[in-house]
Amino acid sequence: MDWIIAILTGMWQGVVIGLLSFGPSFFTLVNTGIGSGRKSATRMALGIFLSEFAVAMIVFFGLSDFFTKPFFQMGFALVASITVLFLGIQSYVTKYNVFLKGLSKPPSGSASFVKGFLVNLMNPFPIMLWIGILAGVSIGYEESGSNDKWLLFINVCSILLTLLSIDLGKVYLSEFLGKKISKKIYFFIQKYFGLILTCIGVYFLYLFWKLLCEHNVVNF
Numbered sequence: 001m002d003w004i005i006a007i008l009t010g011m012w013q014g015v016v017i018g019l020l021s022f023g024p025s026f027f028t029l030v031n032t033g034i035g036s037g038r039k040s041a042t043r044m045a046l047g048i049f050l051s052e053f054a055v056a057m058i059v060f061f062g063l064s065d066f067f068t069k070p071f072f073q074m075g076f077a078l079v080a081s082i083t084v085l086f087l088g089i090q091s092y093v094t095k096y097n098v099f100l101k102g103l104s105k106p107p108s109g110s111a112s113f114v115k116g117f118l119v120n121l122m123n124p125f126p127i128m129l130w131i132g133i134l135a136g137v138s139i140g141y142e143e144s145g146s147n148d149k150w151l152l153f154i155n156v157c158s159i160l161l162t163l164l165s166i167d168l169g170k171v172y173l174s175e176f177l178g179k180k181i182s183k184k185i186y187f188f189i190q191k192y193f194g195l196i197l198t199c200i201g202v203y204f205l206y207l208f209w210k211l212l213c214e215h216n217v218v219n220f
Contacts, residue, residue: 006151010158017129017159018166024084024200025120027193029167031091032112033174034186040112041174045167047116052126053160059130060156070211076127077208083122085201091194099187 025048033041120126178186 002151003154006154007158010155011162013155014159014162015166018163024087024123024197025116026170027196028087028119029116029170030174031190031193032115033171034178034181034189036112037178038171038175041171042168043110043112044116045164045171047113047118048120048167049160049164051117051121052130052163055121055126056130056156056160059127060153070214074208074211077204077211080122081201081204081208083118083201084197084204087119088194088197088199088201091190092198094190094194096184096187099183099190 029041029044029048032044181189
C-alpha cells in the first residue's frame with residue numbers, strides 16, 4: 001500500500017512541476033515538435049528525461065552539497081548562459097531561406113536526443129529544483145530506514161515518469177499545431193522562441209555576474 005501512495009504522490013507532484021516548468025527545454029521541445037514533427041520531438045523529450053533522471057539521481061545519492069558550492073554555480077551559470085544565448089540568437093537571426101532549408105532537412109534522431117539532453121542539462125534550475133524537490137518529498141521518510149529510502153526512490157521515479165508523460169503530451173500538441181500553421185507563421189514562432197531563449201540566456205548571465213559580485217570575485 002505504501003508504494004502505491006508513493007507512486008500517486010509522485011504523479012500529482014510531477015503534474016504540478018510539469019505545469020510550472022517553462023525553461024529553455026520547454027520552448028526548444030515545442031519548437032522541434034512544430035517544425036520537425038513527432039519523431040524528432042519525442043527523441044528530444046527522451047533526452048530531456050534522461051538529463052532530469054541523471055540530475056535527480058545525483059542529488060538523490062547525496063551530491064547536492066557539491067551543487068551548492070559557489071564556484072560550481074558560477075561556472076555552471078556561465079556555461080548555461082553561453083549555451084542558451086547561442087541557441088536563442090541563432091533561432092532569432094536565422095533568415096527565412098535558411099529556415100526553409102532546415103525544414104527540408106530535419107535533425108537526426110541522435111541529434112535531437114543529444115540536443116534535448118544538453119539544453120536541459122545546461123539549465124541550472126533543474127539542479128536547484130531537484131534539490132528542493134528531494135528536500136520536500138523526503139519529509140516523512142526516515143533517513144535510516146531502508147524501506148523508506150526505496151519509497152522515496154519510487155516517489156522520485158514517479159515524478160520523473162509523469163514529467164516525461166507531460167513532455168510527450170507537449171510533443172503531440174506541438175505536432176498538431178505544426179500541421180495547422182503555415183511555414184511563414186512557424187518562422188515567426190521560431191523567432192519568438194529564439195527571443196525568449198535569448199532573454200533566459202541573459203538572465204543566466206545576470207546570475208553569473210551576481211554570483212561573482214556576491215563572492216567578491218569582482219570589485220567596483
